[in-house]
Amino acid sequence: MTRTSRGFGLIELLIALALSLVVILGVAQIFIAAKNTYVSQNTAAGMQEDARFVLSKMIQEVRMVGMFGCLGTIKDAISGSVFLDGESAISWDNANQKLTLVTADVGGSGGTPTWTVECGSSVTGPGTAYRGDRPTAAGQIAFPIRRLVYSFSNNQLLMGVGTGTPVQQVLVNNVSAFDVSFGVVGSAANLSYSSNPPDMKSIRSVRLTLTLTDPNKRVRNQTYNVVVALRNRLP
Template structure:
């Protein structure tokens, strides 16, 4: 057999197979890295979307805290006589129990029955009643709801009235609230933050902090912070 008609030797085949294997392994590594990057980016995007949904909802409600209609003086005709007490403490943060309670004007018109309804002619009188109430001619109705946000078992929950708590978001590792406080009751801007304000009349804003984690450990924990200014002065 001539030298030109010979095939590949065993050594040449082994070298070719080794080089092919190296190329295949490189392609697989690139694919795995691209897949892991996609999964981690997708997990981070999901965490950001969950936080955006929850915090934007809470911001809307925080901004409406202390909004009890168009007149300052309101007659309490609620069944339990508890409306005035809610006016005096429209926002509370229990740092030990990780619970934020808001008494706020109802956002939207598709919610359940409110805790109270203030009926007012916006000129001479306002009256608070329990649950829903329809206005008569010349009156406006202001639905008022008590909302409680709580952190428990890696979940952020919301409770409205007597309804059972509903899960807003899972995979929560921390939930914290602090208040932007003015130096005096007449100051407009907040000068410091505290989780235990000495006087509700000093509160000018609320800072919400939410930390989410990925249960599959594809991305590091992410903490989201927002600040919502109060539109209404608290008593």
């Protein structure tokens, strides 16, 4: 065989194929890693958006806890007794994982209120709380008040509006933990947190902790914490 007609041998071809396979596998690994990174980042972003939606909503409502409109005494239109003392405005049932808030209707777009508080012509005077929605008469100042019940059950965070045990609607799925603690002022004016404070009137802030999980295990559990100061000191 002449020099000009010589080609590649079998060993050379095998070496070339092996090197090509290594390069292809390396490129494939890069694409797989890039895809996995994109999927995990997209999943984490979705979990963060869910947490942001829920916690932003709860922050607004916690800030308005105890804001019933009238600065004077408010009487219940049906029973004639005092309408909801401060200790009834916020509570946390740690055993059943339920947070109850009685708050002014943020933005006035929360649907039918649980109560409507009328303060007459001045917020400094006494008021009357009526069940449900109530048309405001001329010269009257009215505030829609809602009772919200948040609960954690079956890896879901739910919310209901109304008295008693309202019907719960799902706010977010894939919740692995939900916890509430209260910042209370002690005798030395130091703020400490407790899930079961002895005196609800000493509450100055609320800490909300929400942990979301990915059912497909693409990312680790994500825990989000916020601390909300009460705007209205409980009476």
